[in-house]
Amino acid sequence: MTELAYLSEPEAAYVRSFRARVTALPPGAVVLDRTYFYPTGGGQPSDRGTLSISGRTTVEVIDVTKSGLSVLHRVRGSPAALRELAAGTEVEGVLDWDRRYRHMRLHTGQHLLSARIFARTRLRTRRAQLMGSGATLDLEGALPPEVIPLLQDDLAEAVLHPRPVTLRHVPRAEWDRNPFAERSGLVPLPAQVDPVRVVEIEAADVCPCGGTHLRSTREIGRVALHPPVPVPGGDRVGFTLEEPSLPTPPG
Ligand SMILES: [Zn+2]
Numbered sequence: 001m002t003e004l005a006y007l008s009e010p011e012a013a014y015v016r017s018f019r020a021r022v023t024a025l026p027p028g029a030v031v032l033d034r035t036y037f038y039p040t041g042g043g044q045p046s047d048r049g050t051l052s053i054s055g056r057t058t059v060e061v062i063d064v065t066k067s068g069l070s071v072l073h074r075v076r077g078s079p080a081a082l083r084e085l086a087a088g089t090e091v092e093g094v095l096d097w098d099r100r101y102r103h104m105r106l107h108t109g110q111h112l113l114s115a116r117i118f119a120r121t122r123l124r125t126r127r128a129q130l131m132g133s134g135a136t137l138d139l140e141g142a143l144p145p146e147v148i149p150l151l152q153d154d155l156a157e158a159v160l161h162p163r164p165v166t167l168r169h170v171p172r173a174e175w176d177r178n179p180f181a182e183r184s185g186l187v188p189l190p191a192q193v194d195p196v197r198v199v200e201i202e203a204a205d206v207c208p209c210g211g212t213h214l215r216s217t218r219e220i221g222r223v224a225l226h227p228p229v230p231v232p233g234g235d236r237v238g239f240t241l242e243e244p245s246l247p248t249p250p251g
Contacts, residue, residue: 020091112205158204201217
C-alpha cells in the first residue's frame with residue numbers, strides 16, 4: 001500500500017522532493033511507502049523524475065501507475081543502480097517539476113473552462129485529457145461557436161483577477177444527500193470514494209477530483225482556446241498554454 005501524499009493537503013501539490021522507503025520491487029518498478037509522484041489517471045498523465053539512493057545513485061522514474069492500493073514507479077537505470085534498490089531502502093524522490101507544474105496549470109484551467117462552459121451553456125464535460133502544453137474537453141453536446149470569445153475572456157479574467165483554489169473533504173453521506181457540483185454530475189463517483197475530495201475555485205467552480213491543482217487561477221497564465229470540433233457524443237474544445245514554462249510563484 002502506498003500513501004498518496006500528493007493528495008493530503010492543498011500545498012502537497014507543490015512538493016517537488018520527498019523521502020520515502022521502498023516496500024516492494026515488482027519487475028521494472030518500485031513501490032514506496034508514500035509518494036508525491038502523481039500516477040496516470042483522470043486524464044492527467046503521470047509524473048516523471050528520479051529516485052536517489054544515499055544521495056549518489058540515481059534511477060529515472062519514467063512512468064507511474066496505480067495498481068490496487070499501491071503506486072508503481074517504473075524505473076530505468078544502470079544495472080548497478082537498480083541493484084541498490086531493495087525493500088527497506090530509503091530513497092529521495094525528485095519530480096520533473098516543469099512537467100508536473102504544466103499539468104497543474106492545465107488541470108486547473110480545465111476545471112475553470114468546464115465551469116464556464118457549464119455556466120454559459122449548461123453543457124457538462126464528459127471527459128478531459130491533458131497532454132504536453134494543451135488540454136481537450138469532450139462535452140455532452142455542441143458548443144455554439146459564438147461562445148468561444150466569451151470563454152476566452154473568462155479565462156483571461158481569472159488570471160487578471162485571480163481566484164483562490166481550495167480543497168476540502170466532505171463525508172460521502174453528506175455529499176450524496178446534496179451533491180453541489182452540478183457541472184460534474186455526468187460521471188458517477190465510485191462507491192468506495194469516502195470522503196469526497198472537493199476542489200473549489202472561489203465563486204467559479206466546485207468539483208470532486210483526485211488530481212493536482214494550483215493554489216490560484218493566476219498561475220494558469222495566458223491560454224489560447226481552439227474552435228470546437230465534433231467528436232462522437234458532442235463537441236471537443238481545446239486550449240493551449242501560451243507560456244508552457246512559467247516559474248512557480250512563491251506561495
Ligand atoms: Zn481536478
